[in-house]
Amino acid sequence: MAKKNVTTALDVLKTDEIFDKKGWKRKENDKISLYNNYLNRLSLLPPDTRDLFFELTDNFENITYDDIIQKIKDSYNTIDRNYIDSYRKIYFMPLIEQIPIYKNESRFKLLNLLHKLLGTDKKTYKERPQRKSGEILLSLFEIEYRELYGSEKFVFPDSYSKFKSQFSKKDLIVLVDDYVGTGDTAKDVLNFYLKHEKFNKKNIVILTIAAQHHGISRINKEFGVEIISNIKQGKYLIDNFFDSILTKKREQITTMCETLKIKSDYFGYGNSEALICILNKSPNNTFPVFWYETKQYPAPFPRRKVYKEFNRN
Amino acid sequence: MDDKVKYLLLLILENNGNIEQLIEYGYTYSEVSNFIKKEIEYKNAIYFDNKLIITEKGIKLKNELSKKLEYSNIENLISPLLSALIKDNKDEQIFIPLLDELPD
Numbered sequence: 001m002a003k004k005n006v007t008t009a010l011d012v013l014k015t016d017e018i019f020d021k022k023g024w025k026r027k028e029n030d031k032i033s034l035y036n037n038y039l040n041r042l043s044l045l046p047p048d049t050r051d052l053f054f055e056l057t058d059n060f061e062n063i064t065y066d067d068i069i070q071k072i073k074d075s076y077n078t079i080d081r082n083y084i085d086s087y088r089k090i091y092f093m094p095l096i097e098q099i100p101i102y103k104n105e106s107r108f109k110l111l112n113l114l115h116k117l118l119g120t121d122k123k124t125y126k127e128r129p130q131r132k133s134g135e136i137l138l139s140l141f142e143i144e145y146r147e148l149y150g151s152e153k154f155v156f157p158d159s160y161s162k163f164k165s166q167f168s169k170k171d172l173i174v175l176v177d178d179y180v181g182t183g184d185t186a187k188d189v190l191n192f193y194l195k196h197e198k199f200n201k202k203n204i205v206i207l208t209i210a211a212q213h214h215g216i217s218r219i220n221k222e223f224g225v226e227i228i229s230n231i232k233q234g235k236y237l238i239d240n241f242f243d244s245i246l247t248k249k250r251e252q253i254t255t256m257c258e259t260l261k262i263k264s265d266y267f268g269y270g271n272s273e274a275l276i277c278i279l280n281k282s283p284n285n286t287f288p289v290f291w292y293e294t295k296q297y298p299a300p301f302p303r304r305k306v307y308k309e310f311n312r313n
Numbered sequence: 314m315d316d317k318v319k320y321l322l323l324l325i326l327e328n329n330g331n332i333e334q335l336i337e338y339g340y341t342y343s344e345v346s347n348f349i350k351k352e353i354e355y356k357n358a359i360y361f362d363n364k365l366i367i368t369e370k371g372i373k374l375k376n377e378l379s380k381k382l383e384y385s386n387i388e389n390l391i392s393p394l395l396s397a398l399i400k401d402n403k404d405e406q407i408f409i410p411l412l413d414e415l416p417d
Contacts, residue, residue, distance in 0.1 A: 005333045009326055009358075010365045012346045026343050039342040043333060 005043035011050065015039055018057050034062075038300040041289070046259055049252045056287060059236060061276045062301065063209060068279060069144050071209045072137060072176075074230040076148055079205075084150040087172040087203070091155045091163055092141070094134035095177035095185065095206060097192045098160040133281065134177035137209070141176065167198055175206045178278045180227055181285035182270040183215035190223050201225050210276055212285065235273035236287075253287065262292045277301035314348060316378055322348055323375040326358050327367045 015038060019026055027033040038057075045053055063071055084090070142156050157163035167173065173193070180186050186206055193199045201224040210231035219225055234240075237249055250267075257266040265288060267273050272285035282291040282301045293299035314322075318335065325332055326349075335345050349365075352358045357371035367375075378384075 005331075005336070007332050007336075007342075008329055008365075009332055009349050010329075010363070012332060012342065012349055013360055013365060014363075016346055016350075026346070033343075036342050 005040065006047070007039060007043040011042055012039065014054055015042065018054060021058070022060070022062070024062065032298060034300055037298045040298060041300050044260060044297065045256050045289075049256050052249055052252045053256070053289065056236065056275060056290075059275050060290070060301075061210065061231060061233070063276070063278045065279060068137070068209065069140055071230065072141055072207070073144075073148060075207055075209060075228055078230055079228055081149055084153075084172075087153065088168065088170040089155050089172070090150060090153045091157060091167060091171060091173045092138060093157065093160070093163060093173060093175055094132060094138050095175040095180075095189050095208075096132050096134055097189050133179075133279065134175075136279070137178050138176045164196070164198070169198065169203065171203060173199065173204050175204065176208070177206065178209050179276065179283045179285075180206065180208050180211040180215045180219070180229070181268075181272050181274060181283055182212070183218045183227075184270070186215065186219050186225075186227070187222065190219070190225060194223070209278060212272060212274060214272075231276075233274060233276060235267075235271070236275055237267070237273050239273075253289070256289045257292075260289065260292055260297075262288050314351075316382060318348075320375060320378040320382060320384070322352065323357065323367065323371055323378070326352065326365065326371065327375065329365075 015035070016026075019035060019038075024034060026035040042050060042053060138156070145151050145154060148154075155163075155166070157166065175186075175189060175193075177185070190204070193204060194201070204225050206219070206225060206227045208227060208229045210233060211227050211229035213232055213234050216227045216229070216232065219227055237246060237253075241249060254266055265271075265284070268287050269284040273287065274283065274285035275290075276283065276286055277290070280302070282303050284291075284303065286301065290301045291299045291303045293302050318338070318340075321334065324330065325334070332345050332349075335348075336342065340348075349358070352371065353360050355370075356368055357374055358365060358367050
């Protein structure tokens with residue numbers, strides 16, 4: 001990454017204006033606050049790309065703990081009430097592929113050994129990585145759902161197997177996640193659910209805080225499943241600009257990424273050009289200038305915390 | 314605010330300089346932001362039309378501080394934002410300033 005930080009007084013004032021406009025708080029004396037990380041990032045960018053960085057920030061959606069529950073309720077409330085009425089029960093599950101773990105079941109021991117010998121054991125033992133954001137969101141939703149329409153029908157199953165045995169064709173399953181970008185994850189999960197004849201496109205919906213238009217239409221086209229989301233974003237550059245202006249802005253993004261030594265996906269995963277961060281974590285669809293970081297140079301909207309203590313020198 | 318810091322801040326405002334010097338002294342961006350806003354409030358600098366410019370009053374104050382702190386030619390040692398003047402500032406390139414840009 002570039003070594004020298006350069007920030008003018010004007011950059012600071014412009015940053016303040018944007019923070020005021022977005023309602024983002026500046027924490028005094030806090031070295032790893034959003035404000036400090038933002039200016040730190042800005043200070044590394046070439047001066048002629050900073051106006052674009054401000055422009056992207058102006059369109060950035062930062063969803064914090066304070067408003068997450070309201071946002072997911074807002075999304076839920078966009079569902080047609082007749083649609084909710086037409087189901088017996090509404091099951092909520094995280095938008096995650098449910099992978100069975102056979103580890104402790106003795107009857108699989110021989111099979112496992114065979115898999116091991118054949119080199120096919122990876123699939124059997126694939127475990128999900130830690131807690132996914134869909135699960136976190138769902139557990140928050142579970143705390144505060146009572147005033148929602150149809151809440152008496154809500155069921156929050158503990159496990160997938162329990163859910164599968166209870167579920168009937170008159171029920172609706174709502175798969176919850178914070179964000180749908182390209183729809184890759186949603187596609188995998190839907191493929192998993194739709195393998196079972198109990199589930200079909202009529203009794204599955206996906207509920208998210210935010211989603212991208214291209215992901216929504218892709219899932220609708222491929223599966224006929226609807227993604228419910230109150231915040232819908234497009235691809236920022238491609239949707240808003242064309243011709244020479246688009247080319248120029250794309251070049252500026254490339255310059256920014258090269259300066260920061262970002263290696264790939266300059267426009268976000270799958271060229272999604274997204275501008276969003278949910279619960280202090282940007283999806284990889286967001287422009288990496290906002291989330292790419294090293295221990296020395298923290299990002300304003302990181303994907304995960306890679307540093308514990310932020311030390312400038 | 315310390316006179317030395319105030320002097321440096323006014324110098325930065327005058328030359329469109331790098332506030333990172335203040336960060337290196339241990340101030341946070343928030344504090345620097347408050348310093349800048351104070352200068353605008355006291356009319357030592359003016360912010361309009363996306364420009365931030367030091368005022369006559371600001372320059373006068375800066376000169377007074379310079380005398381008080383017994384800085385005479387120290388200004389020449391603090392460079393304005395030269396890097397902004399360089400196009401295509403690649404790592405492998407070396408920037409050679411003109412003779413008259415060098416400090417005395």
